[in-house]
Amino acid sequence: MKKSKFIRSTIILIIGGFITKLLGMIIKIITTNLIGTEGIGIYMLILPTYMLLISIATLGFPVAISKLVAEDKYNNKNLIFSIIPISLVINLILILLLLFSSNFISEFLLRERRTYLGLISIGFVLPFISISSIMRGYFFGKERMFPHIITCIVEEVLRLILIIVFVPIIIPNGIELTISFLIIISIICELSSIIIFILFIKKKKLIKKNDLKPNKNNIKNILNISLPTTGSRLIGSIGYFLEPIILTYVLSKNGYSNSFIITEYGIINGYVLPLILLPSFFTLAISQALIPVVSKYYSIKKYELAQKKIKQAIFFSLIIGIPITLVLILFPYIPLKIIYNNTLGVKYIKVLAFFGIFHYIQSPLTSSLQAMGKSKQAMNGTIYGIIFRTIILFVFSNFKIGMWGLVSAIVFNILIVTFHQMKEVRKCFKS
Secondary structure, eight states: OHHHHHHHHHHHHHHHHHHHHHHHHHHHHHHHHHHHHHHHHHHHHHHHHHHHHHHHHHTTHHHHHHHHHHHTOSOHHHHHHHHHHHHHHHHHHHHHHHHHHHHHIIIIISOOGGGHHHHHHHHHHHHHHHHHHHHHHHHHHTTOOHHHHHHHHHHHHHHHHHHHHHHHHHGGGOHHHHHHHHHHTHHHHHHHHHHHHHHHSOTTOOOOHHHHSOOHHHHHHHHHHHHHHHHHHHHHHHHHHHHHHHHHHHHHHTTOOHHHHHHHHHHIIIIIHHHHTTTHHHHHHHHHHHHHHHHHHHHTTOHHHHHHHHHHHHHHHHHHHHHHHHHHHHOTHHHHHHHHSSOTTHHHHHHHTTTHHHHHHHHHHHHHHHHTTOHHHHHHHHHHHHHHHHHHHHHHHTTSOTTHHHHHHHHHHHHHHHHHHHHHHHHHTTO
């Protein structure tokens, strides 16, 4: 029964992930056509800060909630209501921080004044992302994947409609305002997810007064899992946050124009990496379905079954990842032309595509460590990867090789993290 439930959950996530990814690609194509390569470049400069703040705002709560709900030892409703006040306080602090620091970040760190309004906009989106992610974690823990898929599809459809309708109206007012709008529409999208999740909660599950009262033990249990998990994501996000700052500083110092940096950075992060990470919807679906299953088997000491599920996850990730990698290596012009109607970034794809294979198995390995209570080990892998990535980015960028310093840093990061997580997963079944 458990096996069929895992497979069913994975299939649902894969189908939903494919639809969501397809909608996401359509959105990216339309957005790129509307705001151009330079607009994408500016948005990509903001994105690392956005990802860093999401990591802080959500604080690993979705993974912690999913794991604890899957163990079925706690009052699940109280788990959610215990952590929401903490989440809202964190978000309030982040909003105030952004209001006071956005000018400094845009002017002196990113060296692009047009990122200011977009940075301010991030703060107002974060509380909605936090609440919807906590609710998402609850449904994952229950292995109810259908509500997650519905919310993802609705979010993307809403985003697509809003972009098509309003971006052509806003863009004459400037690229800065347009990029701010692209961020702000996430409020509507995340709010739709929250409403849908509420509708999917079983009506017989009445909320009692005791459910609403924060429970110190539940908060402690959540934080014991979420903080190491956040540590891993936070370190990754900090490295990602520093990336455009280091890159713009070093390349500017070495004589590269701001226009070159923004354009090439936009090509790598807006065109190349999304193509290479195209199978990520598949590996992410597997990883999300894997957490409650491995957590359950590992907690009751059925190690062989837990190991079997991890091997299945890696196998399925490679089945889809390898063919896509071959297509990108052999025919890089075709997907670029079909999706973006240009061939920008071919030279980068030819180098990065092969290493995508290692990235595809990284997500299931990291999720497995988190499910087995080894979040600290997962975090260590991220730390090593980010340290080497940052050093390589700084050193290689000084060699006056343009964006190849960034490409080299990405490759080393993928390899270091993947092999570390693989080693730690093996350790879990040897001890």
